[in-house]
Amino acid sequence: MSHSSDHLEITATVPLIQPPTWAVLQRHLIDVLRDAWQEFVDTCCEPDGSLRYVGAQQDRDGVDDFYEAFFNWPILYLIAGDEELLAQVKQSWEGVTRQLTDSGYLVDDFERGYDWFHQGESLILFYALCAADPADEAFRERALRFAELYLPGSPAGNYDAARRMIVAPHNGAGGPRWGLGTAWESYTTPAVDNMRRWGLPLDDLEGIESWDDLADPGNGRRMGEAMQQRLGRGDVTANLSSTSLVANAWLYSHDPRLADWIHEYVTAWSQRAAANGGIVPDSVGPSGEVGELHGGRWFGGHYGWTWPHGFHSVEPPALIAGINDKLVNGADEGLGMARDTLAAVLAEARVSELPADDVGRAPEWRQLLGADHGKHYQLIPHRYGRDGWFEWLPLSPAIPTWLWWTSGEQRDLDTVEQLRDEAGYPWAPMRQFRDKEEAGHEPEWFSWLRGAYPDYPEESLRVALGQVAHRLALLRKEGGLQENDLHWWQRVNPVVTEVLSQQVHGAPAALYNGGLPLARIRYWDAETEAPGLPRDISALVRSISEDAVSVTLVNIGARADRSLLLQAGMYGEDLIESVTYDRRDLEWPGPTRTYSPLADIPTVLTDEDAGSNRVRVILPALSTIDLTLRIQRRALLPQHQTYSTEPRWRSS
Structure with a gap:
């Protein structure tokens, strides 16, 4: 070599x-973003980089919201090479980590124990920092130490090697953290009315048939107790996002134990999906049996098919795991699991109007599409319960796009093109919105790559500049000190990177619930x-x-x-x-x-x-x-890169 x-x-x-307009706009966007991140720091951060917050904190939830304030800043560094930005985002990671440690959320810099739907969101900042500066020994040490928490024989006890499962939905540096925390010991309205649009956490409790039944304190206690017992034990598909934690460490060390664990864990879930007709189930009970805590059913687990988000919280970790196993081991089982699950929901697609705004993620889709109530779209079922499929919504284009981007296979390209043809909304021109995942414009980018949207380069950059202007206006309007809105920082984060990732790195934005940055x-x-x-x-x-x-x-x-x-x-x-x-x-x-x-x-x-x-x-x-x-592709050994890193052949 x-x-x-x-x-x-x-x-x-x-x-x-x-000079092409896009080239001038791209450099202008990079210059604007430098001023923007500095203004965010001046407004929202303490001198040590931590966030200005004086409000209440919950029992387990909240870590992700602090880290998400900066989640895509290292991506901007990877694109623009701003050393001051790298220094600042490291300082903020350290400051927030001390802040969360003092609040009891972290143990030795890692989450004490929470679900991987949220841990994945917390860690995308960490993964991107590791990719941005792998020569930083402190982050290397953390990456290797964090991965050990999930390996067989770890004192943390998160993983059962005999059953090839993570033993609890809430897990971390403190090991398995049984139950769901004190916030949901009773699930009684109106205290939990913020969760109304997601429906009943468990749909098979006698005497609790609808949301309104939770107004009865006895029903609320019974629901809370059942949630602690049935949703707070065993393995769940959300835990598949932990493969990114281990893959990130492997990119430093190439320790075969790490690669073997990824493949073992992904294969276990792939086999469970194959035994379920191709659809990945959402839970494994303490003895290792699918659906053990849910009457033998393949649905019903925490962040699973029935509650709260269904496909939106089941498919991404399956795809993340498949991408990681492909990157580290060159294996395809995980991609097959994600592909077959996607095919299963597409087979149930229907053309209809969006559901009402009090249903699941319908409000987000209505804002994204800018649609009126009468327009019809291709909708897929996002959730499955005792009465079958329900909650029909559009399919997030990021899922099939990432599958095709990773596999390069014609069948996955055909799926994206079929979705484009049948979606019911145009994939161009560029739509002016920005969601929490710094994603959603995969349709416009895909149309550009396929030669169907020649104006994408300029129009996408104009949209990005508009996003920055909007976030800065919100930031200046409301100031930086927060009391009780943990999501505020992310909503005003002025750093936009989706379009830059597409144009410069040739990749979609990282899968938000725990994907590694790729290019x-x-x-x-x-x-x-x-x-x-x-x-x-x-x-x-x-x-x-x-x-x-x-x-x-x-x-x-x-x-x-x-x-x-x-x-x-x-x-x-x-x-x-x-x-x-x-x-x-x-x-x-x-x-x-x-x-x-x-x-x-x-x-x-x-x-x-x-x-x-x-x-x-x-x-x-x-x-x-x-x-x-x-x-x-993948002819060489993947490894965290510095300027002087030498390429190495991947062993056969």
């Missing part, structure tokens, strides 16, 4: 006659050796497939040449076999006596072998280059 000094070197020769391409400034695009450089991934990635690089600066390393794969896992690029086929700039108008500069295509996971590209001032990388 070649060393860093042997990387193929390409110099751009095509002059930038007409088709990432970059290093060859002068400073920092991650991200050098100053003045813009990048636009134009197409991706299983064996190729095309990208345009532009230097909009008028004075300085820039040099960068372009890497295939976030973790250096893809081999660049060869590169095709455009080269100027004309003397430039010509004689001074020429007054003819400027025309397109003729170019010829040049092919060169690469044989590494990186290519060095030099962009003189006011130049551009189109490159197509022919790649072999």
